[in-house]
Amino acid sequence: MALTTYITSYCSILDNTLTLNGETVWTSDTPLFADFSKKAYQHLELQYPKFFKMDALSKLAFLASELLLTTLPGNTYEGTTALLFSNRSSSLDTDMKYQQSIADKKEYYPSPAVFVYTLPNIGMGEISIRNGLKSENSFFIFEAFNSEFMTNYANLLIETGKATAVLCGWVELYQEEYRAFMYLVSKEGIKIHNQENLENLYNR
Incomplete structure (x- = not known):
């Protein structure tokens, strides 16, 4: 019998608004x-000066993680x-x-500070450092938020003992269009972690 996992808490950043567990x-x-x-x-009221050196995508992921985990x-x-x-x-x-x-060959100056963030998973590293996580x-x-994949993958990590909890997120940012939806999955929580509940929370 498959282990039942739960959504412990969730948040979103959309339309210039921070939302935690459905509340603005x-x-x-x-x-x-x-x-x-x-x-x-x-x-x-964060105290993490490195935040100001991050690229926009990492800032979005970092803010969502702080809103959720704190x-x-x-x-x-x-x-x-x-x-x-x-x-x-x-x-x-x-x-x-x-x-x-x-x-521009005349103004050629490849910035190492920008180059560091030319991989989408760097934001995960920032979150890991901030919270002392040494995990998978x-x-x-x-193309779009894949609730089926996210549900199955997170559940598998917990069922197989690879993790005791999974911090999951859809973190999309391109120019001025952005959205973060982040949630923690564990063995205890407020809603059963399945595709239907995840879709409902994402589409609120």
Whole structure:
């Protein structure tokens, strides 16, 4: 018999709004992500200067993880917590910025600070460092949020003992279009972790 897993907590960042477990935490009328992310950082009263060196995709993932994990008891996610993320555009937003830095032969200056973030999974590394996670992590690219894949993969990690919890997320950002949907899966929680419940939460 398959082990029943649960969604412990979930959050979203969409339309300049932070939402936790279905409740609006904070909203802003700031149109640009750079400004919104800075204000969200201030609202959450974070103390992590490295945040300002991150690319936009990593900032989005980091903010969602902070919104989610800081509301949970430490032992809920510490230890063998795996990370499972996905999106549609990979790191294309940062890739384009890096390409611009090398396209002009007269102003040729490939920035190492930008190049670091030309992989979508770097944000997972930032989250792992912040929370002391030394666990499995995978980042997949899909055309749209793939609830079936995410459900099966997260459940498999827990069922096989690869992880005691899985931090899952859809973290999509391209230019000024962005959305984060993040949730923690474990053996205890508020909703059974299955495809139907996941779809309902994502589409709220």
